[in-house]
Amino acid sequence: xxxxxxxxxxxxxxxxxxxxxxxxxxxxxxxxxxxxxxxxxxxxxxxxxxxxxxxxxxxxxxxxxxxxxxxxxxxxxxxxxxxxxxxxxxxxxxxxxxxxxxxxxxxxxxxxxxxxxxxxxxxxxxxxxxxxxxxxxxxxxxxxxxxxxxxxxxxxxxxxxxxxxxxxxxxxxxxxxxxxxxxxxxxxxxxxxxxxxxxxxxxxxxxxxxxxxxxxxxxxxxxxxxxxxxxxxxxxxxxxxxxxxxxxxxxxxxxxxxxxxxxxxxxxxxxxxxxxxxxxxxxxxxxxxxxxxxxxxxxxxxxxxxxxxxxxxxxxxxxxxxxxxxxxxxxxxxxxxxxxx
Numbered sequence: 001x002x003x004x005x006x007x008x009x010x011x012x013x014x015x016x017x018x019x020x021x022x023x024x025x026x027x028x029x030x031x032x033x034x035x036x037x038x039x040x041x042x043x044x045x046x047x048x049x050x051x052x053x054x055x056x057x058x059x060x061x062x063x064x065x066x067x068x069x070x071x072x073x074x075x076x077x078x079x080x081x082x083x084x085x086x087x088x089x090x091x092x093x094x095x096x097x098x099x100x101x102x103x104x105x106x107x108x109x110x111x112x113x114x115x116x117x118x119x120x121x122x123x124x125x126x127x128x129x130x131x132x133x134x135x136x137x138x139x140x141x142x143x144x145x146x147x148x149x150x151x152x153x154x155x156x157x158x159x160x161x162x163x164x165x166x167x168x169x170x171x172x173x174x175x176x177x178x179x180x181x182x183x184x185x186x187x188x189x190x191x192x193x194x195x196x197x198x199x200x201x202x203x204x205x206x207x208x209x210x211x212x213x214x215x216x217x218x219x220x221x222x223x224x225x226x227x228x229x230x231x232x233x234x235x236x237x238x239x240x241x242x243x244x245x246x247x248x249x250x251x252x253x254x255x256x257x258x259x260x261x262x263x264x265x266x267x268x269x270x271x272x273x274x275x276x277x278x279x280x281x282x283x284x285x286x287x288x289x290x291x292x293x294x295x296x297x298x299x300x301x302x303x304x305x306x307x308x309x310x311x312x313x314x315x316x317x318x319x320x321x322x323x324x325x326x327x328x329x330x331x332x333x334x335x336x337x338x339x340x341x
Contacts, residue, residue, distance in 0.1 A: 017321045020254075020266060021314050025323070027270050029195075029232040030331070033241060037333035059245045059334025060171045061102040061229055062163070071168060075102040076160040083194065084128065084155050090191060090201070092131025095159035097200055097274060100139045104212045105229035105277055107219030108165030112144040115159045118152035128155055138205045139212075167219045171245035171334075173226035174280035179302040180239060180250050181286070183293045184230070185211065185275035186260040190267075195234075197260075197273040211275060211296050218292070223285040230276030234269050235303075236323070237331075239278055240312055244326050244335035246280070249309035252323075254316040258299035280306060 024030065040058070049056050054066045062075040077098050084091040096113055103110045115132055119125035125148075136143045141161070174180075188199030200208060218224045228242040235257060243250055259268050275298070281289050286302060293300035304315075310326040326335065 017254075017314060017316050017319050020269075021321050021323050023266055024234070024236050024269060027234065027237070029234050029270055029272070030237040030240075033231075033233045033237055033332055037330050040333040057170065057172050057245075057334075059241070059332060061105040062108070064106060064165065064168055064170070067164075069166070071106075071108070071165045073103050073106050073108045073163040073165055074160070075099055075163075076158060077102075078158040079156075081154060081156060084157050087191065087194075088125075088127035088155060089131040090196075090198075091157055092128040092133075093135040093201065094196075095128075095132055095157055096135035096139055096141060096143075096161075099159055099161035100135075100141060100212070101229045101275070103161060103163035104215040105169060105227055106163075106165055107167055107169040107216045107227075108163040109216060110139070110141045110161055110163040112142050113159055113161045114144060115146040115157065116148075117146070118149045118154075118156040120152060120154065121150050125150065125155055128157055132159070138200070138208060140205070140209060165216065165219070167216075167222075169215065169219045169224060169227040169279070171226065171228050171242050174242055174246035174248050174306050175226070175282075176248055176306055176308040178226075178280040178282055178306045179286055180252065180304040180306055181224075181279040181281045181289060181300065182230075182235060182257055182303045183214075183277045183279070183298050183300040184258050184273050186258060186299045187297070188260075188274060190263075190271070195267060195271045197271045197276075200274040207296075208275075211298060214292050214296065214298070215277065218279070218289060223289050224279045224281050226280035228278050230271075230273055230278060232272050234271055235276070235278070236269055236314070239304075240324055240326075240331050241334075242278055242280070243306070243310075243312060244331050246306075247310060247326075247336040248306050249311040249313075249326065250304045250306045251313040251315050251320065252304040254303075254314055256301050256303045258301055
């Protein structure tokens with residue numbers, strides 16, 4: 001009888017894990033990332049590309065262009081019209097915040113941002129501008145120019161950033177045998193009704209800047225060479241992009257993922273945190289990486305092992321299910337060629 005109950009519980013857990021995997025695969029965040037694949041095929045049918053005789057990998061959080069003794073970093077973010085309409089101040093704030101996160105995710109430090117803002121006339125754009133100015137102040141990144149059009153039928157926003165790195169974290173250097181490490185600031189809240197986990201607004205600027213400084217320090221001290229900031233694709237989708245670009249696979253332990261209390265787990269896996277990063281970390285470096293994040297009260301854990309299979313599996317409570325086979329299906333189309341893509 002006990003063994004029958006155990007088998008039944010295991011089957012139920014396995015069904016739940018399969019269902020969760022399917023929910024994640026069909027999520028809006030991952031669908032948005034899959035759209036990148038079609039764009040890549042149209043714009044860059046042959047990868048990588050050359051800039052001034054230098055090979056530039058495409059698919060990272062920023063374009064990293066070799067420049068002197070380091071790299072010039074260049075990134076841009078555009079925002080969904082619905083978000084700008086419903087939360088204009090926070091959209092403006094995010095314009096700086098998410099770009100800053102992309103720079104640090106590459107092991108760099110931001111230099112300056114520019115914005116492109118289309119709006120109606122009058123004061124319609126003021127909340128967006130106020131959010132931009134506030135975030136520039138908080139993160140210490142000057143807003144140095146851009147483009148504006150006040151004769152549009154709605155508010156639309158895009159923000160670009162430049163930065164510099166001495167030593168890179170990239171999406172192309174995750175290694176089989178490394179730990180997949182997640183570092184997330186749990187001291188936040190959801191910006192309802194969206195899946196944006198806001199641990200930034202209201203926090204001390206000095207603390208936010210110091211927390212981000214962990215990333216370039218890890219790169220410069222040789223503790224990690226690969227990473228990515230957790231984006232709209234959520235933890236699992238972002239891990240999939242990192243693994244795809246590096247031509248590797250992993251088994252991800254869902255039970256090990258840091259999470260805040262009293263938050264629906266499926267929603268959390270799809271959340272876009274204001275501070276969230278995935279890293280590829282060796283056994284030798286793991287303890288020091290965990291220590292540096294813990295020192296600043298950032299939740300950090302190894303959530304799986306990277307392998308050479310190019311297959312991604314999800315694991316929970318002793319059950320394991322397949323999630324994505326990068327040998328057969330690309331996500332963003334920026335990794336090594338796949339058989340089925």
